[in-house]
Amino acid sequence: MPIHEKSLIRPENLVTHEHLELDGVDVSGHWSTFINSRAVTDYNEAMQEEIAALPGGEFIHRCWQCGSCTNACTVNAINPDFNPRYWIYLIRMGMQDELLRDKDIIWQCVSCNKCTYACPRDVNPEGVMKATSHWLELKGFTEKKPSMVFDEAFSEQVFATGKIEDGLVLRQFFKRMGLPLFQDWLVALVRGLLMKLPVSLMMKLGLATIFRPRTRNWAAASQAIDEYVAERHAADARALKLDAQGAE
Numbered sequence: 069m070p071i072h073e074k075s076l077i078r079p080e081n082l083v084t085h086e087h088l089e090l091d092g093v094d095v096s097g098h099w100s101t102f103i104n105s106r107a108v109t110d111y112n113e114a115m116q117e118e119i120a121a122l123p124g125g126e127f128i129h130r131c132w133q134c135g136s137c138t139n140a141c142t143v144n145a146i147n148p149d150f151n152p153r154y155w156i157y158l159i160r161m162g163m164q165d166e167l168l169r170d171k172d173i174i175w176q177c178v179s180c181n182k183c184t185y186a187c188p189r190d191v192n193p194e195g196v197m198k199a200t201s202h203w204l205e206l207k208g209f210t211e212k213k214p215s216m217v218f219d220e221a222f223s224e225q226v227f228a229t230g231k232i233e234d235g236l237v238l239r240q241f242f243k244r245m246g247l248p249l250f251q252d253w254l255v256a257l258v259r260g261l262l263m264k265l266p267v268s269l270m271m272k273l274g275l276a277t278i279f280r281p282r283t284r285n286w287a288a289a290s291q292a293i294d295e296y297v298a299e300r301h302a303a304d305a306r307a308l309k310l311d312a313q314g315a316e
């Protein structure tokens with residue numbers, strides 16, 4: 069649906085009269101449909117700048133609205149409301165309230181990057197989707213999504229040990245999400261692995277979840293990464309004016 073129809077003619081803006089007669093003509097119901105005029109007063113002029121300041125959003129200004137990203141999008145093929153081109157339009161226009169209508173689906177981007185390959189302007193739409201999800205969360209418009217909780221559990225482990233143990237990541241994810249550890253699909257997966265993988269490898273995997281192996285001489289790298297992450301968080305907070313300095 070073209071942008072103007074979608075953003076301006078929403079069901080709540082349509083008014084009909086159940087019983088209406090004009091000059092002796094019955095125009096009740098559908099025949100008396102009016103569209104409420106809509107003055108947009110909710111512009112957030114800083115929105116593009118804020119999202120552009122977050123990782124992935126840097127090139128949003130290049131978009132020329134060709135729609136190739138949405139045409140290529142994996143999620144749009146399943147849910148037509150998932151529309152990267154439309155959200156980029158709203159962000160560039162500063163139409164915050166319109167964007168917030170879709171706040172609970174923007175995070176569903178699966179990072180397949182089809183949009184990024186299709187984009188003729190190197191906007192990096194996948195990055196813009198990530199930056200937008202991040203912006204929504206930092207601004208307090210959405211709660212932390214499951215994908216973000218998983219990313220955090222994954223990253224924290226890499227930062228701390230320089231290695232990934234899938235079992236530990238999953239355990240942390242379930243714990244933080246308040247989910248039971250023993251889920252049917254997981255039990256079936258482990259059972260399948262037990263039957264197919266060599267016993268020595270299974271023992272190695274099991275021991276790794278208990279003893280948490282580290283990459284040798286990882287401490288310095290870990291410290292450098294922690295410092296970078298702290299700097300990044302501070303920069304994001306400054307860009308969105310969420311820090312004490314920005315609030316002044």
Ligand code: SF4
Pocket residue numbers: 137140141142143144152176177178179180181182183184193194197
């Ligand atoms: S990366 Fe996200 S926005 Fe881009 S095509 Fe894949 S699902 Fe769609």
Ligand code: SF4
Pocket residue numbers: 130131132133134135136137138152153156186187188189190191192193
């Ligand atoms: S493909 Fe690129 S230029 Fe075209 S609408 Fe999407 S982000 Fe904008």
